[in-house]
Amino acid sequence: MPTEIISKCARILKSQNYNIAFAESVTAGRMAAEFSMTKNSGKVFRGGIVCYDxxxxxxxxxxxxxxxxxxxxxxxxxxxxxxxxTAAMFCADFTVAITGLASPGGSESKEKPVGTIFICIVTPFNLIEHAEVFSGTPEQIVLKAIDKSAELVLAIIN
Incomplete structure (x- = not known):
């Protein structure tokens, strides 16, 4: 079940006739899955690519x-x-790309600990970049990052 922030993001995107696509590394398709379960998914969700490797x-x-x-x-x-x-590939109004470290490994370092997430959003207006360190289990980090992405999109369109 999508969180309220994801449902609200899909609802506002629909109300403004925007669509959205995703390039997911750390979230491995979870963001697309969450958006696909919203009431308005057929009107706003364009598609996505899992680019984990x-x-x-x-x-x-x-x-x-x-x-x-x-x-x-x-x-x-x-x-x-x-x-x-991904924005060019899907011809999307909004495209969210996300990479990071939800579990040990990868490019983990003192400067980039587990929980570090990078989000970039291509919008009709500009490019938004955000980095944040989340805490919790890998699943909690992924879910917090997805909600943060929806929050960033909402901040642009609200």
């Missing part, structure tokens, strides 16, 4: 290998590429 980031979404090498797959820079490429 570097192969998908590079080969499908054309993120340059040197960008991933320089900044890591879980970074603001890679997330921006994912958002821009």
């Amino acid at each position: 570097i192969f998908v980031k590079e080969q499908i979404l054309n993120v340059p290998h040197n960008i991933i090498e320089k900044y890591t797959p879980e970074s603001a820079e890679v997330t921006r590429y994912l958002a821009e490429k």
Whole structure:
């Protein structure tokens, strides 16, 4: 069952005739699944791509290998590429891209601990970038990140 913030985001997107698409790494399709269960999903949800593995980031979404090498797959820079490429691919009004670390591993470091999430949103008006460290289990981190993404979209359209 989608949270109230996700349901509200879908409702407001519909009321303003906008659609939305997703490029999901850390959330692995969970954001798309949450939006697909809203009352207005057929009117607003365009689609998405799960780009968990570097192969998908590079080969499908054309993120340059040197960008991933320089900044890591879980970074603001890679997330921006994912958002821009997915927005073009889906011709979406709003495109949310999300990367990060919900569990140990990946590019985890003192500067980038588990819970670090990068969100980039392409909108009809501008590009929004957000980074935040969430706490909890991997599932809690993912769900908090999804709600934060919906909150950021709402802040733009409200």
